[in-house]
Amino acid sequence: MQLYGVPGWGSTIVEIMLALAGEPYDFVDVTGFDRPGAARDRLRAINPLAQVPTLVLEDGLVLTESAAIALWLAGRHPELAPAAGSADHARFLRLLVWYVANVYPTFTYGDYPERWAPSAPQELVDATDRRREELYLWLETQLAGPFALGERVTLLDAYIACVISWRPRRAWFAGHTPTLLAVAERVRALPEVAPVMARSGL
Structure with a gap:
């Protein structure tokens, strides 16, 4: 398999899923795909939508959307759901x-406000940041611990592992969502996941 992604971006979630499943893959770094250039052209040749993650299976089938990849992996590895x-x-x-x-x-x-609200980009950033915080406060009430759904790690935990490195950042999670933070740190410390986190810089 080949996983097209960018270190530290959303493709890291799928890297964690693949690591939990023990699935071998080659990582294709397409840093810069979000602007015109060679990286974008390389990705669009595989996925015309130019999105990461993009997973190319052994038979050449292309899978996109992290949730679809999670469900595909759950079919192959039912122990992870x-x-x-x-x-x-x-x-x-x-x-x-x-x-x-x-x-x-x-x-x-929120990451590309100039595309969606060119006359008020900072307002869009502020609004999406506030909305994300509201969403994480709700998620905190849904987590069982020690992993997202209880005693056993699932593919859902791949998302939790990454979010504490992204806005609103670890300090906010520590002050507002201690269960979410604890789950994330537990997943990140797993021996199969820790190398992914190190490579991604998260």
Whole structure:
């Protein structure tokens, strides 16, 4: 498999998933894909939407969207998700889709405010930052500990591991969402995950 991504970006979430699953992959660094140039052209040849993560499977099939990749991996590695039909499986699906539907857009728009609100970019940054904090405060109430859904690590924990390095940053999480922070640090310390975090710079 080949994973197209950027160290420290959202593709790190999929790197963690692949590490938890023990799936070998080659990382293709497309730093700079978000502006015109060779990196963007290289990524668009695989994924015309020019998004990371983009995962190319052994048979050439292209998978995008981290939630889709998580569900594909859960099919191959059922130990990384709660049992189908269980209450925890419903929670797993809810939080997985909730994250990508709610938290992701705050970065999509807040990281590139000049694209979406050229007349008031800072207002957009401030609004998306506030919204993200509200979302994480809610997520704090949903986490079981010691991992996101309880005693066993799941693919959902790959998201938790990364978020404490992104806005609003670790100090905010320490002061407002101690359970989320504790889950993230526990996942980051796992022997299969720690090397991913080191490579990503998170």
